[in-house]
Amino acid sequence: MRGGADHTHDSRSTMTDTRSKKTRSHNALVHGVYAKDILMPWESREAFETLHKDLLTEFMPRGRSEEDCIFDLAYLYWRKQSLWRLWQTTILKDPFTQDVLQTNRKSWSGIRKQLRAEANGHRNC
Numbered sequence: 001m002r003g004g005a006d007h008t009h010d011s012r013s014t015m016t017d018t019r020s021k022k023t024r025s026h027n028a029l030v031h032g033v034y035a036k037d038i039l040m041p042w043e044s045r046e047a048f049e050t051l052h053k054d055l056l057t058e059f060m061p062r063g064r065s066e067e068d069c070i071f072d073l074a075y076l077y078w079r080k081q082s083l084w085r086l087w088q089t090t091i092l093k094d095p096f097t098q099d100v101l102q103t104n105r106k107s108w109s110g111i112r113k114q115l116r117a118e119a120n121g122h123r124n125c
Contacts, residue, residue, distance in 0.1 A: 040082070048074070055070050100115075103118075
């Protein structure tokens with residue numbers, strides 16, 4: 001009987017593995033999320049799919065729950081990267097950033113002192 005139970009377990013894991021391979025190409029449908037729901041229009045679907053595939057390869061999930069966790073992890077990595085890029089873009093476009101860069105200082109106290117000195121110098125003119 002024990003041998004039969006092991007055989008049943010083996011066939012189930014084979015069925016799960018086969019189903020996983022078939023559904024991986026349809027991840028958007030399987031996870032209830034479509035690329036348009038998680039990607040901005042300018043973001044690359046292929047890059048997201050590569051990230052997801054790399055995480056699947058790294059963690060080798062077994063079963064639906066683990067596959068969902070890997071998808072969520074890919075989504076969170078993707079959002080983190082997107083937020084980082086948006087933050088950098090926002091900072092670089094802010095006029096104050098140019099003032100900070102022009103101080104040639106590396107510490108906040110040095111930047112503050114330089115900006116105050118420049119502000120006071122402009123008032124005296």
